[in-house]
Amino acid sequence: DQQVKQNSPSLSVQEGRISILNCDYTNSMFDYFLWYKKYPAEGPTFLISISSIKDKNEDGRFTVFLNKSAKHLSLHIVPSQPGDSAVYFCAARASSNTGKLIFGQGTTLQVKP
């Protein structure tokens, strides 16, 4: 029972264009969501997060949108750069269980020069 799903295993975009990575969740108890970025042979690194009391959080080129009614969140990267090529993981947690992050299976983003 995968509570966090990233249905697109891969995404390819042109440099300078927008990258949109999607994530769906099923557990309505989740109230905090995170995106992690992972390069090969490295651990995931925190990118951006959003609380369920917000529907948008922006940090530079990265924006996360949350649609609670649809149990859907997305990460927008604008403009995309070749250095953004990595695996992006969506993760969620419930405030009643703050230590337990539930991860999606990741989306591999390739940004072509």
Added chain:
Amino acid sequence: DTAVSQTPKYLVTQMGNDKSIKCEQNLGHDTMYWYKQDSKKFLKIMFSYNNKELIINETVPNRFSPKSPDKAHLNLHINSLELGDSAVYFCASSSAGTYPADTQYFGPGTRLTVL
């Protein structure tokens, strides 16, 4: 000045052996975690320790035993290794005092291969 470090980075061993993976964090965090990333790339939490006390223990075979000598270290011991234990194991740490709170910081991973 690595924040979360793991040793070894690669571990190749035979079925039935006992092995350990070490993790250290120099971030001053009070909570540490072990995750397993299987062949399907899912990252799943195994254990979590807060100030040396076990707070999360997922459905993991009791061949896996975490040990936290102090809050900067969390080691993972695996007894009687099986083929299915082959995976990448990630250590992570967090603190309620960081912003955003409880954001987990990961080590580089240990790729375990059981032959």
